[in-house]
Amino acid sequence: MSNGDYSIGGQVGGGFGASMGGGYGQGGNGGGGAGGNGPGGAAGGDLIFDVTTQTFMAEVMEASRQQPVLVDFWAPWCGPCKQLTPLIEAAVTAAGGTVKLAKMNIEDHPEIAGQMGIQSIPAVIAFKDGQPVDGFMGAQQESQIKAFIEKVGGPAQANPAEAYLEQAQALLADKDFGQAAQLFGALMQAEPDNVQAIAGLAQCYLGADDLERAKQALDLAPEDKRTDEAYMAAKAAVDLAEQAASLGDLAGLEERIAQNPDDHQARFDLALGLNAKGAKTAAVDQLIEIVRRDREWNEDGARKQLLQFFEAWGFKDEASAYGRRKLSAVLFA
Numbered sequence: 001m002s003n004g005d006y007s008i009g010g011q012v013g014g015g016f017g018a019s020m021g022g023g024y025g026q027g028g029n030g031g032g033g034a035g036g037n038g039p040g041g042a043a044g045g046d047l048i049f050d051v052t053t054q055t056f057m058a059e060v061m062e063a064s065r066q067q068p069v070l071v072d073f074w075a076p077w078c079g080p081c082k083q084l085t086p087l088i089e090a091a092v093t094a095a096g097g098t099v100k101l102a103k104m105n106i107e108d109h110p111e112i113a114g115q116m117g118i119q120s121i122p123a124v125i126a127f128k129d130g131q132p133v134d135g136f137m138g139a140q141q142e143s144q145i146k147a148f149i150e151k152v153g154g155p156a157q158a159n160p161a162e163a164y165l166e167q168a169q170a171l172l173a174d175k176d177f178g179q180a181a182q183l184f185g186a187l188m189q190a191e192p193d194n195v196q197a198i199a200g201l202a203q204c205y206l207g208a209d210d211l212e213r214a215k216q217a218l219d220l221a222p223e224d225k226r227t228d229e230a231y232m233a234a235k236a237a238v239d240l241a242e243q244a245a246s247l248g249d250l251a252g253l254e255e256r257i258a259q260n261p262d263d264h265q266a267r268f269d270l271a272l273g274l275n276a277k278g279a280k281t282a283a284v285d286q287l288i289e290i291v292r293r294d295r296e297w298n299e300d301g302a303r304k305q306l307l308q309f310f311e312a313w314g315f316k317d318e319a320s321a322y323g324r325r326k327l328s329a330v331l332f333a
Contacts, residue, residue, distance in 0.1 A: 048089055051102040053109045060102050064127035068099045068153045073123045075107045080139040081122040088124065091145045098153030099126075126152040161191060168200055177207040188220075195225040199234035206234075211241050236312035244276035264290045264297045268305065275309060280319035283309065288326045303327065 051059050051071065060069050072088060074081035085103075092101040106113045106121065116125065116132070125135035126148075134152055136144075168183035181204040187197035198221045205214035215238055221231050247253070250273045256266040271286035287309075290302035306327055310320045 046100075047092055047097065048101045049103070051104050051109075053111045056102075056104070056112050060127055061130050063100065065130055067097075068126055068128045068133075069102055070099055070149070070152070071102045071104055071112075071125045071127065073104050073106050073113050073118055073121050073125070075105060075121060077107075078121050083139050084122045084124075087140070087142050088145055091142065091149055094146075095149050095153060098155070099149055124148075128152065161187060161194070165194075165196055165200075168197070172200055172203055172207070175207060177204040180204050181208075192220075193222050193225065195221050195228045196230045199228070199230035202234040203237060206237055206241055211238070211245065214238050214241070233312055233314055236308055240272065240275060240308065240312055244272045247273045247276075250274070250277075262293060264294060264302070268298070268302060271302075271305065280309070280313065280317075281322050284319060284323040284326060288323075288330055291327065292330050303331075 049059070060071055063069055070088070070092065072081075072085065074085065088101060092099060104112060106118075113121075113123070118125075118137075120137055122139065123135065123137045125132050127133065134148070136148060140148070164183055164187050168180050168187065171177075171180035171183065181201055184197045184201040184204060187194050188201065191197065198217055202214040202217040205211070205217060214234075218231070218235060218238060221228075225231060226235075247269050250270060253266045253270040253273065256263050257270065260266075267286045267290055271283040274280075274283040274286065284306065287302045287306050290297055291306075295303070306323055310317075310323060313320045
């Protein structure tokens with residue numbers, strides 16, 4: 001993996017937001033807060049913002065020609081407003097950019113509400129193409145708010161981070177480690193605690209025979225996310241790579257086994273080496289042979305090593321399925 005690829009703590013080719021065509025990531029749509037003057041504060045970056053009488057024309061009327069804008073009319077003394085605000089903010093954020101939410105404090109800016117004849121709050125009015133098109137008054141259930149947003153803005157858009165992750169994982173599966181590392185790294189720029197991206201990056205370094213960088217990548221995972229399946233698989237793969245690194249020439253192990261088929265340590269080490277070279281089913285066969293010959297060898301070490309292989313490869317991996325079938329056949333014969 002060249003120096004142009006993602007490096008621990010480094011920058012990646014223009015950043016995730018730029019790669020997505022703008023907006024996503026730090027400070028963009030779906031990012032940090034928006035000011036917080038309303039009840040419960042604003043969240044969701046550019047998707048959620050405060051609006052005034054002076055900015056209403058540009059930020060609501062004109063903006064709605066590009067994207068539907070919901071206007072939440074509220075006041076600090078309004079109890080139901082405090083109940084509605086966090087629900088509608090969460091729903092707008094979850095919608096992934098199909099609508100924006102403008103919050104108007106009618107105590108400070110009563111003119112627009114007066115012109116629209118709004119007599120009770122909370123009131124939410126949807127604007128589209130420069131016109132009010134729908135709305136509701138009073139507190140609403142979460143499901144009602146979601147349905148209203150879908151009616152105005154359409155179904156929620158796919159999370160761009162999820163799309164990036166899927167693309168990166170597909171590249172990793174195709175052994176395109178450089179491109180996959182770029183995408184995993186870009187994800188980490190936007191979401192530093194994304195444990196699946198961290199694990200994926202570690203797997204890329206393993207694929208490129210850079211064990212030290214793989215370990216450094218795993219060190220970035222938050223402690224509370226180290227039980228995640230992706231992290232545990234990457235950690236198991238790193239542990240296996242460390243074991244295999246000290247084995248040396250596999251031909252010597254094969255010769256030892258040929259001379260003594262009961263040399264279980266040689267067979268065990270050969271399985272580790274074969275796995276490191278990507279020969280997963282061959283590695284399974286060597287460990288299964290140990291189990292068949294001496295189940296108790298090294299305190300059931302061959303079976304335990306198979307389980308570590310399965311963890312590193314993933315439950316859905318074809319070699320894992322093959323190994324489970326072979327192991328069951330031996331154990332329950």
